[in-house]
Amino acid sequence: MKKTHLVPLMMGAALVLSSPLLAASKSEEAREKTVALSSVPKAAVDAAKQALGADPTEAKIITGTKPQQYELEAKNASGQEVAVHVRGDGTVVKRETENGEHERGER
Secondary structure (H helix, E strand, O other), X not given: OOHHHHHHHHHXXXXXXXXXXXXXXXXXXXXXXXXXXXXXXXHHHHHHHHHHOOOOOEEEEEOOOOOOEEEEEEEOOOXXXXXXXXXXXXXXXXXXXXXXXXXXXXX
């Protein structure tokens, strides 16, 4: 096979293989619904505050999660948006930053 055919083939394969990853992140966002911070369990808010290093300013409930998960967001000291996914009992499940980095916590 000529090298000129190899590059488009590799790029196509990369797009096909990355599609499920992109769909997963979009489907997660589709399951998030903004809720009042006051409706989030205190243990979850306290855990988020500690993990974020700031008071959460926005809350979302993530539908379809068992046990129930919430995404709580804040701005860190450098002004970057940060978020954590927490369970109602205060277990931090995942951390996110404005630039899209994810860090999984306990399961």
